[in-house]
Amino acid sequence: xxxxxxxxxxxxxxxxxxxxxxxxxxxxxxxxxxxxxxxxxxxxxxxxxxxxxxxxxxxxxxxxxxxxxxxxxxxxxxxxxxxxxxxxxxxxxxxxxxxxxxxxxxxxxxxxxxxxxxxxxxxxxxxxxxxxxxxxxxxxxxxxxxxxxxxxxxxxxxxxxxxxxxxxxxxxxxxxxxxxxxxxxxxxxxxxxxxxxxxxxxxxxxxxxxxxxxxxxxxxxxxxxxxxxxxxxxxxxxxxxxxxxxxxxxxxxxxxxxxxxxxxxxxxxxxxxxxxxxxxxxxxxxxxxxxxxxxxxxx
Numbered sequence: 001x002x003x004x005x006x007x008x009x010x011x012x013x014x015x016x017x018x019x020x021x022x023x024x025x026x027x028x029x030x031x032x033x034x035x036x037x038x039x040x041x042x043x044x045x046x047x048x049x050x051x052x053x054x055x056x057x058x059x060x061x062x063x064x065x066x067x068x069x070x071x072x073x074x075x076x077x078x079x080x081x082x083x084x085x086x087x088x089x090x091x092x093x094x095x096x097x098x099x100x101x102x103x104x105x106x107x108x109x110x111x112x113x114x115x116x117x118x119x120x121x122x123x124x125x126x127x128x129x130x131x132x133x134x135x136x137x138x139x140x141x142x143x144x145x146x147x148x149x150x151x152x153x154x155x156x157x158x159x160x161x162x163x164x165x166x167x168x169x170x171x172x173x174x175x176x177x178x179x180x181x182x183x184x185x186x187x188x189x190x191x192x193x194x195x196x197x198x199x200x201x202x203x204x205x206x207x208x209x210x211x212x213x214x215x216x217x218x219x220x221x222x223x224x225x226x227x228x229x230x231x232x233x234x235x236x237x238x239x240x241x242x243x244x245x246x247x248x249x250x251x252x253x254x255x256x257x258x259x260x261x262x263x264x265x266x267x268x269x270x271x272x273x274x275x276x277x278x279x280x281x282x283x284x285x286x287x288x289x290x291x292x293x294x295x296x297x298x299x
Contacts, residue, residue: 040171042236043109045243045297050137051105052113052244054095054287055198055214055251056120057280062091064121064273069157070229071182074242077292078224081128086157089122094263094278095158095287097201100140104201114201115168115176118158119263119276120183125154128184134222134247137289137297149186151222156183158223159270161263163204177266178233179241181223183248189218192249198286208259215252216286222247223287228269243297246287253283 072083095118099105105113130151136144158181162168168176194216200206223246227233233241263276291297 040111040169041108042175042240043112044299045240046299047106047109048112048240049243049245049289049297050139051103051109052116052246052289053098053100053138054116054118054246055098055200055283056093056095056248056285056287057256058282058284059091059094059119060277060279060281062276062278064088064091064276067270067273069269071157071180071226072229073182074225074227074238075245075292075295076242077132077295078130081130082126084125084154086123086125086154088157089124091119091121091276091278092156093120093158093284094118094161094261094280095120095285096205098198098286099201100138100196100198102197102199103140110201111169112172112175114203115162115172116179117161117163117202118179118181119161119265119278120156120158123154123157123182127153132222132292133294134290134292135294135296137291141288144192147190147219149188149190149219149222151184151186151224153185154182155185155221156223157181157226158183160266162266163202163261163263165262165264166204173266174234175237175240177268178227178231178237179244180226180228180231180267181244181246182226183221183223186219186222186247189220191218192216196286198253204261205259209256212253212256214283214286217250217252219247219249220285222290224292228267230269231267245290245292247290248285248287251283251286256280256283
């Protein structure tokens with residue numbers, strides 16, 4: 001090969017190295033200057049609670065390891081009720097987010113609601129005999145009258161889980177992992193008496209449980225927010241979850257497909273519990289958002 005050709009090859013190699021170096025430098029600058037991923041904005045307590053509807057499915061039997069939990073009420077209306085220690089009994093339900101009559105929650109509330117999955121375990125405790133006036137929060141039920149009830153004995157503790165390892169985005173997880181609801185039996189058991197269409201919102205269940213009609217009948221429980229000892233809830237999260245009150249009504253629905261799931265606890269206090277296998281064996285209740293004694297979630 002003559003010297004001219006060798007010189008051309010050398011010049012080409014030198015040019016290639018320079019171009020490669022400039023490209024790497026430009027890519028590095030672009031990476032460093034790129035804006036961070038957009039955080040999901042927290043919803044207001046009003047926006048989150050107004051659209052938080054959970055369909056509760058009976059599950060296959062499961063008894064978690066014996067676990068004692070000390071609970072305190074965090075909603076302002078019930079803050080005077082005593083702190084109580086309970087033990088997790090058998091799992092009875094999995095409550096999952098749904099939309100009613102194609103009323104999809106607006107963002108950013110939807111970003112959080114679609115990942116609120118609560119496993120409900122039987123508990124027992126002190127009868128409180130507390131009188132309350134309940135008002136519906138969901139826009140579809142604004143015309144329904146207020147109801148006066150007495151909250152009696154605790155029956156369930158509903159705690160946050162994920163299904164099939166479908167972990168929510170970090171900004172969402174920071175909120176939903178702190179939603180714990182203590183469910184009390186109530187009297188009287190007033191019938192809501194309305195027909196709804198329900199649609200699954202969670203990505204795991206939306207493809208496998210079809211849209212279906214549901215007749216909402218009698219009120220059975222009031223589920224109110226509590227904090228477990230050892231769960232350090234950030235202030236901005238605490239000021240949202242403390243307003244989640246759900247009234248559970250019985251449902252009449254046509255048969256839905258049985259679905260097998262793996263559940264894993266995401267609340268910091270229960271994170272060491274083993275994964276659970278659960279088969280959904282049919283929808284039994286619908287949990288609807290309410291306010292107590294006119295203390296409405298702030299907007």
